[in-house]
Structures are given as structure tokens and as C-alpha cells.
Amino acid sequence: MRTDWTRASRVVLALGSNQGERLENLQGAVDALFDTSGLRLVGLSPVYETAPVGGPEQDDYLNAVVVADSLLSPETLLERAQGVEEAFHRLREVRWGPRTLDVDVIAYGAETRTDPELTIPHPRAHERAFVLRPWADADPEAEIVGRGSVRELLSGLGDQEVRRRDDLVLRVPE
Ligand SMILES: Nc1ncnc2c1ncn2[C@@H]1O[C@H](COP(=O)(O)OP(=O)(O)OP(=O)(O)O)[C@@H](O)[C@H]1O
Ligand SMILES: Nc1nc2c(c(=O)[nH]1)N=C(CO)CN2
Numbered sequence: 001m002r003t004d005w006t007r008a009s010r011v012v013l014a015l016g017s018n019q020g021e022r023l024e025n026l027q028g029a030v031d032a033l034f035d036t037s038g039l040r041l042v043g044l045s046p047v048y049e050t051a052p053v054g055g056p057e058q059d060d061y062l063n064a065v066v067v068a069d070s071l072l073s074p075e076t077l078l079e080r081a082q083g084v085e086e087a088f089h090r091l092r093e094v095r096w097g098p099r100t101l102d103v104d105v106i107a108y109g110a111e112t113r114t115d116p117e118l119t120i121p122h123p124r125a126h127e128r129a130f131v132l133r134p135w136a137d138a139d140p141e142a143e144i145v146g147r148g149s150v151r152e153l154l155s156g157l158g159d160q161e162v163r164r165r166d167d168l169v170l171r172v173p174e
Helices: 022-033 074-087 129-138 150-155
Strands: 009-017 039-044 048-050 061-070 102-108 113-115 118-120 162-164
Touching (some): 009 129, 022 039, 022 061, 022 074, 048 129, 074 102, 074 118, 102 118, 102 129, 129 150, 129 162
Antiparallel strands (some): 009 102, 039 061
């Protein structure tokens, strides 16, 4: 049967890696996510190299954002994101500590919820240039429900080091 994408919600996922082969980890996440039925890639941001925000002293991250259409529920999308993290042997040792792969659910349509297991929009996305900068590239008109335009939020942030790495490119899966 053909998939009915008219019922899909527009979702945003943020990817981060600061251990191991960082670009390969991000690419692996993109490939695995879009191997999932019910998830269709709409936009992929450039890759940014970013100074770590919070947590212990650690290496710089590569960050990127994917925009997708989802027929998966928010809970199933989070499960899928966590399954992809686990496939990359992510260990949760320290809060905000280094990791091979982080996949966060940033937005799910206009949905809002504050369940600690799944808060949407992501509770810290609006203050993180490593999320907002690539997101604004992937979708210049993007908004965070209840907070406003991603581009405006970005311009109101203090100095956070984010460098676009045009030499590192994520491939759109076939
Ligand atoms: N929007 C969300 N996306 C991903 N996880 C979420 C979200 N809202 C709540 N969580 C919960 O947060 C828990 C911790 O997630 P994680 O280990 O990825 O946090 P972190 O990446 O260290 O920090 P941060 O949440 O600040 O990005 C997860 O077990 C998950 O249930
Ligand atoms: N630069 C950067 N800093 C972070 C990141 C990240 O992806 N990039 N993720 C965190 C927890 O989600 C904490 N700090």
C-alpha cells in the first residue's frame, strides 16, 4: 500500500557527536533514521563544529539538524531516536558529558508537552546555538512553538562558538 504522507507531522531532530568518528556517527544516524518506515527526510542541515555547552571539559562536537515528515507518534519517534543512539554504543555516564551520538527530538509539529520522558519542544533547544544555527539553515522560516522564530532566537543568543564545516557534508540516503 502507498504511504499517505498527508497525515504526517513535520518533525525536527538534532544530532550531535563528540567521540569517535564524529562525521561517520552523524551519517550513520541519518542513514538509520531514514531506513525507518514512517519517517521521510525533508531537509538536512550543513554540519557545524561547536564548542561543548555544559558538562565537564570535553572535545568539540559536530552538530546537524534533520527535518522530516513523521507518521510515527512522538513516543515512537523518541524510541527510534534512542534505538539509533544505542546502535552507536552510546554510554550515558555524565549529564551533558561526551557521547558518540546524541539524537534529540526538538519539535513535533505544533505539539507541546512537558513529560520528563519527552518534552516537546525540547526544553533547551531555544538557548542552544548548536541546534538553532543548523536548524535555521535547514528551514529558514522555522519557529519554536511558544517562543518564536528560530532566526530571531539565534540572534538574541550570547556568544556560542559554532563554525560551519563545509568540508564535512552529510549525504542524503538513497
Ligand atoms: N525532546 C526530547 N528529546 C530527547 N530526549 C528527551 C526529550 N525530552 C525528554 N527527554 C528525556 O531526556 C532523557 C535524557 O536525554 P539525553 O541523555 O539525550 O540528555 P542529554 O542529551 O544529556 O541532555 P539534554 O537533554 O540537555 O540534551 C531521555 O531519557 C529522554 O527520555
Ligand atoms: N556543542 C554541543 N554541546 C552540547 C551538546 C551538543 O550536541 N553540542 N549536547 C549536549 C547534551 O545534549 C550538551 N552540550
